[in-house]
Amino acid sequence: MVNFGNVLQGYLxxxxxxxxxxxxxxxxxxxxxxxxxxxxxxxxxxxPYISREIMTLHHExxxxxxxxxxxxxxxxxxxxxxxxxxxxxxxxxASIKFNGGGHINxxxxxxxxxxxxxxxxxxxAAPSLQTEIEKTWGTxxxxxxxxxxxxxxxQGSGWGWLVKEGASLRIITTKDQDPVVGGEIPVLGxxxxxxxYYLQYLNGKAxxxxxxxxxxxxxxxxxxxxxxxxxxLEAPNGSx
Amino acid sequence: MSATLMRTAPVxxxxxxxxxxxxxxxxxxxxxVRGKATLPDLSYDYGALEPHISxxxxxxxxxxxxxxxxxxxxxALETIGEAESKGDFTKAASVAxxxxxHGGGHLNxxxxxxxxxxxxxxGGGEPSGSLKKAIGEDFGSFDTLRKQMNTALAGIQGSxxxxxxxxxxxxxxxxxTRANQDPVTGNFVPLLGxxxxxxxYYLQYENRKAxYFEAIWNVVNWKTVASRFDKS
Numbered sequence: 001m002v003n004f005g006n007v008l009q010g011y012l013x014x015x016x017x018x019x020x021x022x023x024x025x026x027x028x029x030x031x032x033x034x035x036x037x038x039x040x041x042x043x044x045x046x047x048p049y050i051s052r053e054i055m056t057l058h059h060e061x062x063x064x065x066x067x068x069x070x071x072x073x074x075x076x077x078x079x080x081x082x083x084x085x086x087x088x089x090x091x092x093x094a095s096i097k098f099n100g101g102g103h104i105n106x107x108x109x110x111x112x113x114x115x116x117x118x119x120x121x122x123x124x125a126a127p128s129l130q131t132e133i134e135k136t137w138g139t140x141x142x143x144x145x146x147x148x149x150x151x152x153x154x155q156g157s158g159w160g161w162l163v164k165e166g167a168s169l170r171i172i173t174t175k176d177q178d179p180v181v182g183g184e185i186p187v188l189g190x191x192x193x194x195x196x197y198y199l200q201y202l203n204g205k206a207x208x209x210x211x212x213x214x215x216x217x218x219x220x221x222x223x224x225x226x227x228x229x230x231x232x233l234e235a236p237n238g239s240x
Numbered sequence: 241m242s243a244t245l246m247r248t249a250p251v252x253x254x255x256x257x258x259x260x261x262x263x264x265x266x267x268x269x270x271x272x273v274r275g276k277a278t279l280p281d282l283s284y285d286y287g288a289l290e291p292h293i294s295x296x297x298x299x300x301x302x303x304x305x306x307x308x309x310x311x312x313x314x315x316a317l318e319t320i321g322e323a324e325s326k327g328d329f330t331k332a333a334s335v336a337x338x339x340x341x342h343g344g345g346h347l348n349x350x351x352x353x354x355x356x357x358x359x360x361x362x363g364g365g366e367p368s369g370s371l372k373k374a375i376g377e378d379f380g381s382f383d384t385l386r387k388q389m390n391t392a393l394a395g396i397q398g399s400x401x402x403x404x405x406x407x408x409x410x411x412x413x414x415x416x417t418r419a420n421q422d423p424v425t426g427n428f429v430p431l432l433g434x435x436x437x438x439x440x441y442y443l444q445y446e447n448r449k450a451x452y453f454e455a456i457w458n459v460v461n462w463k464t465v466a467s468r469f470d471k472s
Contacts, residue, residue, distance in 0.1 A: 057447055156400070156419065156420035157399045176398030177398070193398075193438065194437065195442060198439060198443070199442065199443070202300055203304040
């Protein structure tokens with residue numbers, strides 16, 4: 001139903017086109033300008049599990065703000081590098097991490113979701129991953145239970161991730177918008193910021209966590225697990 | 241600190257006084273049962289802060305979110321009490337993050353409700369008296385304080401709080417932020433807290449949090465803030 005290869009190629013083409021006129025010539029350092037990726041499904045496509053209103057705000061407003069602020073921070077950083085201003089470079093690290101992380105995390109998130117009636121939302125779409133999950137947690141249900149419990153125990157804003165580290169799978173959380181960039185491969189991410197569910201679920205985040213399993217894109221998870229999909233983390237030139 | 245917030249304090253103090261006279265196990269079970277935290281009542285209606293904070297936000301925020309911290313705090317205290325009575329200090333120590341989170345959540349929200357008031361009553365306006373003087377000395381002007389608080393609030397990455405605090409050592413005022421539900425402790429006395437968690441504004445302001453940070457000044461209870469300042 002959804003061809004992610006095309007989607008990613010679309011990002012690449014759009015970004016390269018944009019980059020040709022958008023590099024900073026005055027600094028002698030080419031910096032990438034990141035752009036908001038298009039969703040591979042409509043804003044209401046995840047209903048009734050995630051409402052159109054949430055998806056619209058989450059993508060158009062929240063994700064856009066991370067992209068905008070990341071680009072601003074990177075530009076300021078290049079200027080600081082050019083000026084040899086180490087203090088400013090260090091001061092910008094937090095903003096680059098937060099906004100860059102926000103951009104990476106949401107880009108991963110959109111692609112590991114899918115309308116519930118798509119075949120991608122059946123765990124069968126991830127045969128190798130499922131085998132490894134069963135090896136680690138016994139059953140898929142036991143994994144879901146462990147993952148959900150981790151999500152619900154998060155204090156404050158953050159994300160829950162299924163990651164591949166070496167050959168093994170682990171569940172981890174990252175706070176705020178910290179991305180998974182320490183060598184592990186993010187297979188599946190769930191946004192636990194309140195903006196991801198509040199308009200629909202209010203304080204009932206357990207229901208959000210229960211329902212999100214209906215719209216998990218297992219095909220994407222399988223590709224990330226096998227390393228066969230295009231890694232959005234390694235894609236060049238702001239293609240995420 | 242606020243009377244409502246500390247209404248369990250006499251029981252806790254009584255338990256502490258009694259602790260010398262009873263055996264450790266009895267002390268633990270008694271004091272933790274008697275010292276249970278409870279959800280404080282608000283001194284205004286849920287809709288009383290409208291149009292600046294909607295009644296629905298206030299109701300969920302108080303009845304659901306704050307209640308969850310109260311429940312979580314009591315559960316953490318119970319777990320620690322049980323672990324203590326068994327001499328299982330590893331278990332007791334492992335509960336520390338939950339105690340900080342839920343205890344902080346209870347403390348922060350209790351302070352927050354009391355430093356807000358309907359605009360038709362004590363909410364809004366500007367501080368007066370000794371607090372006004374101190375703000376003038378330490379920030380230059382009330383407007384600068386407002387701007388500093390709003391900048392601090394906007395700069396919070398994730399969930400957290402911004403506070404106007406008094407430094408116990410120097411006696412000067414300052415603005416600090418805390419992540420998640422970390423309470424203001426140590427050298428600072430919390431005078432005014434503003435909740436920057438998304439649940440504090442999202443139903444009304446959605447992603448436009450700057451509008452919430454502007455609006456909330458209309459319902460800040462400067463009487464409460466001044467009384468915290470004068471007592472500290």
